[in-house]
Amino acid sequence: MNLRDLSLLLDLSQTTVSRALNGFPEVSERTRTRVRAAAELHGYRPSAAARRLATGQSGTLGLVFPRERNMLSDLIFTEFLGCCVEQASDLGYDITLAMARGAQTEEAVYRRAVRSARVDAMILSSPLIADPRLGLLRSLNMPFVLHGRTRSSVPYATLDIDNRSAFLQATRFLCDLGHTRIALINGDRRFNFAADRESGYREALTMKGLTPRAEHLCGGVMTENYGEAEAARMLRLPSDDRPTAFLCSSIAQAMGVKRAAQSLQLKIGEDVSLIAHDDRLADVRAETFDPPLTATQSSIGAAGKRVVELVIQQLREPDAPLPSEVWPVDLVVRASTGPAPRT
Amino acid sequence: MNLRDLSLLLDLSQTTVSRALNGFPEVSERTRTRVRAAAELHGYRPSAAARRLATGQSGTLGLVFPRERNMLSDLIFTEFLGCCVEQASDLGYDITLAMARGAQTEEAVYRRAVRSARVDAMILSSPLIADPRLGLLRSLNMPFVLHGRTRSSVPYATLDIDNRSAFLQATRFLCDLGHTRIALINGDRRFNFAADRESGYREALTMKGLTPRAEHLCGGVMTENYGEAEAARMLRLPSDDRPTAFLCSSIAQAMGVKRAAQSLQLKIGEDVSLIAHDDRLADVRAETFDPPLTATQSSIGAAGKRVVELVIQQLREPDAPLPSEVWPVDLVVRASTGPAPRT
């Protein structure tokens, strides 16, 4: 059942049927409903290929699978990707994946994706502090939305969460509880989000008259093991230098910190306070942490959905100004934080 | 630069240019090279949309993102997916993702993917013991290849590893070392691969005159925590019942077992032997485990690539018999296994 069959059936022209179905104004409401009903009845599905050929749009969004730069723990990326796919399919778009292979540079992957012209726009995630992909896509004339922000001379559409403010708040909150030695176990510092978090952390300390100390600061992968290793290292410092509170970039890292603390008989929420950033993954919940985890929270899934909306919006109105959203992040206080222990 | 421009430029017909580029035999080798050179020179890329429309093939493979059934630990699925994408792109295919949303049934997702006809074939992964998706896709007339096997009345193309034999070998190996109480920490038993592994395990025990015991057997998620919890439970059994060896379905679970053992001052490879299945993920390596881990190994990435090859082969020759490959699995002995401790 194609457009022609349907139009013959309805005794209308293809033009009218097409317009009725696609919501154009120059068709009366009566025929529109008639057309819709018939299409529904006969299970008419427009051919994606034909539409693509006619419009020059592929109805497809591209996303490059960050195998090389998977500093971003896979679980988090997976959630992001999943929600992008979900939202895209709701809006009638497909998402196709590309991937940087061992030998091939990431740039080559982007070039190929663009040249094959199978993709209307791309979604970029986890930008570096200065990310070369922006300039590349710009020069290739490929629209994109960045999940995150970065230092760049080219203008770009972005959705990001307010990492700086989140970690500023969290740090200040710990200071207000009397903590003076606060450790930051961050994500890989080549990424912009990690840099932002660090800057919030530093600013809060400075505001409180404290100086950030190098031995209380580290950045790496978002895993439990990394968190445990770094926390264990810091907790072995002499008691005057040992942190009494930890700030983590992910719940996985916080689990590691908890483990390190426990092996020293330190109780989370009493001897050691703990805050982590909570991406609101379905399986890793701050509220079921033991003890329930104080967290800066923001749903990475919701962000994925919104990014897709933004990118499609941009496709529909190419001349609209590039959107730039920054979501606030809530600090939710639970039982893993408490007043600094007396010396 | 499209086909017509190129043909005008070469003073050939579109037919000839198209055929030259696509390797048809009815074009002389001389003009073929001439055409190829010109195409290269002018950066000609055939339009995917036009080709799709003309051929009725979309050049796209579908894969449903298993959010609900993510018993399969995400890391492993991610590796599988990544390699599928890589191989597909090498062979000129795209992979688009679909996803089962909360409310929507998995079936609806498949139906939608098929109806929208944007996909030539689908890749199915991690089948249940009896998986309804096969019948569904068959009835929708959508070609597919299954990664794994399942109980099904419909014929299907498949690539699987020999899970049964792998776990049979591993179990027998442990028996030969004198172990008589061998625990199996399996994947979720609704999945066929887990059932196969259990059956290999049971068979080996039976062959050796041992009876599998319910308290030594469990199946669940492929995580370190799950492995630790179950191992801890088993290691608390009275010493006559306590397992001296563990068989795990993933390295993550093995890490949990190691942790449980260590917290009881038990040494892996001496007090407790440990074997796990190793999917050959880049970041999780059996050989850098401490101690190096005896493992049944098979690259899930290689399987992903091969699945893509099979599915494309099937697309090219729809009448060829459905392929059915079963890969043998090697047991690689390292230091995590040793003779059963004397009582």
Added chain:
DNA sequence: ACCAATTTCCAAAGCGCTTTGGATAATTTT
């Protein structure tokens, strides 16, 4: 009732490729 403005609909021209059914030129056979 008549003309202009507005709705509502349509025919036909692409979009860029593949593929069918020949036509023409080169080669071999008789």
Added chain:
DNA sequence: AAAATTATCCAAAGCGCTTTGGAAATTGGT
């Protein structure tokens, strides 16, 4: 040298949709 093959190449017809530039029908104003 003519006939039969075979190797090359081509014109044109789709594939199923969108969209342009009107035409026909309806409406409104006088």
